[in-house]
Amino acid sequence: xxxGFLGPKGTFSYEAAxxxxxxxxxxxxxxxxxxxxxxxxxxxxxGIVPIENSLxxxxxxxxxxxxxSKEIFIKRSMILKIKQNLIANSNYKFDEIKEIYSHPQALxxxxxxxxxxxxxxxxxxxxxxxxxxxxxxxxxxxxxxxNEKCVEEYGLCMLEKDIQDNDFNQTKFxxxxxxxNQQGSKISIIFSTKNKSGALxxxxxxxxxxxxxxxxxxxxxxxxxLGEYIFLVDLEVNDKIDKAIENxxxxxxxxxxxxxx
Amino acid sequence: xxxGFLGPKGTFSYEAAxxxxxxxxxxxxxxxxxxxxxxxxxxxxxGIVPIENSLxxxxxxxxxxxxxSKEIFIKRSMILKIKQNLIANSNYKFDEIKEIYSHPQALxxxxxxxxxxxxxxxxxxxxxxxxxxxxxxxxxxxxxxxNEKCVEEYGLCMLEKDIQDNDFNQTKFxxxxxxxNQQGSKISIIFSTKNKSGALxxxxxxxxxxxxxxxxxxxxxxxxxLGEYIFLVDLEVNDKIDKAIENxxxxxxxxxxxxxx
Numbered sequence: 001x002x003x004g005f006l007g008p009k010g011t012f013s014y015e016a017a018x019x020x021x022x023x024x025x026x027x028x029x030x031x032x033x034x035x036x037x038x039x040x041x042x043x044x045x046x047g048i049v050p051i052e053n054s055l056x057x058x059x060x061x062x063x064x065x066x067x068x069s070k071e072i073f074i075k076r077s078m079i080l081k082i083k084q085n086l087i088a089n090s091n092y093k094f095d096e097i098k099e100i101y102s103h104p105q106a107l108x109x110x111x112x113x114x115x116x117x118x119x120x121x122x123x124x125x126x127x128x129x130x131x132x133x134x135x136x137x138x139x140x141x142x143x144x145x146x147n148e149k150c151v152e153e154y155g156l157c158m159l160e161k162d163i164q165d166n167d168f169n170q171t172k173f174x175x176x177x178x179x180x181n182q183q184g185s186k187i188s189i190i191f192s193t194k195n196k197s198g199a200l201x202x203x204x205x206x207x208x209x210x211x212x213x214x215x216x217x218x219x220x221x222x223x224x225x226l227g228e229y230i231f232l233v234d235l236e237v238n239d240k241i242d243k244a245i246e247n248x249x250x251x252x253x254x255x256x257x258x259x260x261x
Numbered sequence: 262x263x264x265g266f267l268g269p270k271g272t273f274s275y276e277a278a279x280x281x282x283x284x285x286x287x288x289x290x291x292x293x294x295x296x297x298x299x300x301x302x303x304x305x306x307x308g309i310v311p312i313e314n315s316l317x318x319x320x321x322x323x324x325x326x327x328x329x330s331k332e333i334f335i336k337r338s339m340i341l342k343i344k345q346n347l348i349a350n351s352n353y354k355f356d357e358i359k360e361i362y363s364h365p366q367a368l369x370x371x372x373x374x375x376x377x378x379x380x381x382x383x384x385x386x387x388x389x390x391x392x393x394x395x396x397x398x399x400x401x402x403x404x405x406x407x408n409e410k411c412v413e414e415y416g417l418c419m420l421e422k423d424i425q426d427n428d429f430n431q432t433k434f435x436x437x438x439x440x441x442n443q444q445g446s447k448i449s450i451i452f453s454t455k456n457k458s459g460a461l462x463x464x465x466x467x468x469x470x471x472x473x474x475x476x477x478x479x480x481x482x483x484x485x486x487l488g489e490y491i492f493l494v495d496l497e498v499n500d501k502i503d504k505a506i507e508n509x510x511x512x513x514x515x516x517x518x519x520x521x522x
Contacts (some may be wrong), residue, residue: 007295054487061316079487168488197474201465202367215488217461219318221479222512225474226340226431 003025003175004035004047010130010150016080017048018149022103032061036069039178046075047206052172053082058218062174065234066258067190073180073259074188082128082169084110086159087150089136097121101132102145110145112165118143174261181236184260185247186215187237189245191252192222200231200247202251207233210240263288264436265296265308266274269472270412277434278309279410293322297330298440309335313433314343317366319479323435324493327519328451328481334441334520343430345371345390347420349404350397358382362393363406371406373426379404415473424426435522445521447476448498450506452513453483453491453503461492463512 005017007028017026025045029035035047049058066072084106088097099122100107100114106129107114116121121143126132133150136142143159144150152156193199207214213236223230235241237260248255278287288305290296307518311320314478317410327333349358360383361368361375367390368375374385384403387393394411397403404420407412412419416437454460468475474497483489496502498521509516 052482052487054482055484057482058320168485172487197472199470199471200478201346201462202466204462207457211458214461215456216490217478217480221313221315221318221481223316224429226313226433231478 001025001048002044004029004038004044006030006032006049008130008134010133010153011128012082012171013048013050013173014082015147015149016050016078016171019080020048020076020173020175024031032059033065036065036072036176039072039176040070041250041261042074042178046148047176047178048173050171051077051174054170058232059135060220063155063218063220064238067230067256071178072176072259073178074174075177075181075259076175076261077186078173078175080171080173081167082109082164082171083148083162084145084164085148085151085161086158086163087133087136087148088142088159089138089140089156091157092141092143092159094118095120096141097126097143099139099142100145101126101135101142103127103129103132105251106145109164109166109169113163135242163214177214180257180259181261182235182259186234187239187241187260188258189232190232190256190258191239192228192254193246193252195228199251203231203248205236206244206247206251210238210244212236212238212241212244262286262307262328265290265299265305267291267296267310268391269391269395270407271394271414272389272434273343274309274342274434275391276410277311277339277432278339278430281309281339281434281436283339285482294326297333297437300333301331303439306438306455307459308437309434310437311432312338312435313477315429315431319493321481323345323416324479324481327493328491328517330438332439333437334439335435335522336442336520337436337440337522338447339434341432341434343425343432343443344409344423345406345425346409346412346422347404347424348397348407348409348417349420350396350399350401350417351419353402353404353420355379356381357402358404360385360388360403361406362396362403364388364390364393367393367406370425370427370430370492406516426459429441436502441518441520442522443520446498447495449495449519451491451495451517451519452509453489453515454512455514456489457483460512464492464509467505467508467512468496471505473499473502473505474495485516487502
């Protein structure tokens with residue numbers, strides 16, 4: 001079995017892939033779109049992609065790739081707590097560290113920690129936490145803020161674990177496959193409404209009348225003109241779900257069911 | 262009068278600011294959050310911010326800054342057509358150009374054009390189209406893909422106008438101020454629903470029952486735990502709008518009215 005993930009090794013997607021995959025080969029991809037395309041072409045059996053972060057919101061690249069994809073379904077959903085760590089190529093004390101490297105979001109997530117402990121350092125922004133780890137491997141008296149997987153992956157030292165300022169930072173991942181899953185308490189669907197007043201209200205009404213709980217709604221541009229949207233909703237499955245989805249066809253231009261999980 | 266915009270000069274925000282501001286001083290800011298903060302502190306009278314793009318969707322930094330802001334209102338909305346251009350420091354022919362610099366999104370928007378006319382060049386990604394223009398000012402046989410304002414701003418030559426692959430690329434901007442606007446056919450509000458089944462459906466029902474057309478809904482994470490959201494909606498104003506918003510207070514934890522425009 002082959003599982004695709006968003007590389008390079010040492011990203012949070014890699015950590016999620018390691019946690020999920022027990023005996024699968026991990027295959028690295030450069031973009032989320034490439035992962036979904038690789039599933040479609042049978043290059044890999046499954047792909048793991050980030051779908052939502054508790055601070056940054058929906059991952060638009062994943063949602064847009066799912067809108068464009070043909071036969072891709074959700075097999076499972078998993079949540080990863082985002083933990084940041086201070087890592088270097090040797091066991092430095094705080095006052096020995098001259099520079100820090102990390103992704104802007106990771107730096108923002110540790111702002112208080114840096115101010116309290118490392119206010120004297122020069123801060124360098126790079127495009128991923130894994131790249132920051134690669135960067136400091138050969139740089140003395142420098143540290144990075146990154147995933148703990150980077151310690152093992154790049155042969156580095158953990159200076160301090162869990163340095164993020166708040167603990168509400170979680171990312172939800174979806175494991176995607178080509179085969180529709182028929183079992184599970186959740187279901188996600190993508191739809192676009194007809195261009196008439198109250199169309200979205202009527203769609204939500206279909207769920208409400210059938211006691212189906214809507215746990216999330218995300219809107220994305222239809223990529224035609226401003227003002228036309230495609231929606232992604234997460235629903236809790238009950239025995240009326242198939243009927244409700246069938247009824248939606250009257251209110252929607254198109255519906256894509258991403259399966260149960 | 263002072264108008265804040267997202268710099269540097271030569272960005273699409275700058276183009277929108279020039280189009281809007283007839284006799285205002287343009288003040289450059291580094292982030293959208295800084296613009297909104299500057300309005301709150303009376304450093305500037307108005308600020309112009311991107312709120313939505315027809316291909317990329319809602320501008321999350323703007324929405325999140327408005328959620329966190331205290332007394333900021335919309336004065337006007339305007340739409341800018343996003344046009345990309347091939348620009349260099351001299352009037353080169355296609356086969357003389359060795360390298361191209363631009364932002365990844367602008368490069369993606371001109372992919373077909375590059376393949377047809379410039380398939381031999383090396384492509385360099387930089388963090389903004391305005392930066393790309395700065396970069397090629399001193400580089401011979403290099404071109405950038407950028408806003409036409411860069412020609413004047415950095416003393417460059419226009420090689421070809423309107424090179425984007427499709428014409429559906431538009432960005433909507435909002436002009437923000439500290440004073441609530443009481444006039445206008447549109448209104449935008451931010452709210453979070455109570456954590457009960459059907460809460461969002463009931464909110465939309467309040468609009469539907471009062472013949473108020475909802476033209477856009479955007480969800481953002483509440484930044485607490487996964488699964489709690491804040492919504493931004495655009496509505497068409499009618500004579501029942503004030504009553505409808507008053508009724509919402511029963512369904513919502515909090516409501517912020519961004520004013521009419």
